[in-house]
Amino acid sequence: MTRFIHDQFAKDYLEQLLTPYGEVQAPRRVAGEVRQIDVYFIPKPQPTDIPGTLGLLGQIVTTPSLLEPFRNAASAT
Numbered sequence: 001m002t003r004f005i006h007d008q009f010a011k012d013y014l015e016q017l018l019t020p021y022g023e024v025q026a027p028r029r030v031a032g033e034v035r036q037i038d039v040y041f042i043p044k045p046q047p048t049d050i051p052g053t054l055g056l057l058g059q060i061v062t063t064p065s066l067l068e069p070f071r072n073a074a075s076a077t
Contacts, residue, residue: 007038010069014039018061021050039067 011026018024022043027036042064050058060067 004071006071007069010071011038014041014067014069017054017057021048021061037066038069039065041065041067 015024015026018039018041022041024039024041025037026039028040041061043061050061052058054061
């Protein structure tokens with residue numbers, strides 16, 4: 001259970017967005033770790049066309065991926 005509403009929204013959003021293209025586990029426990037992966041994505045075995053509208057996310061999820069959404073934008077440093 002997450003304490004932050006934006007964190008849960010991001011997990012749910014990515015799960016709904018990526019489900020047509022592969023297996024999504026949000027969250028997923030990591031063996032030997034106390035923490036959890038926010039979103040674990042495994043693309044479908046047969047090639048599917050991930051729409052270009054997903055941009056960089058579409059390129060990232062062409063292989064198994066661990067995703068950790070953040071509420072605040074990253075700084076240049």
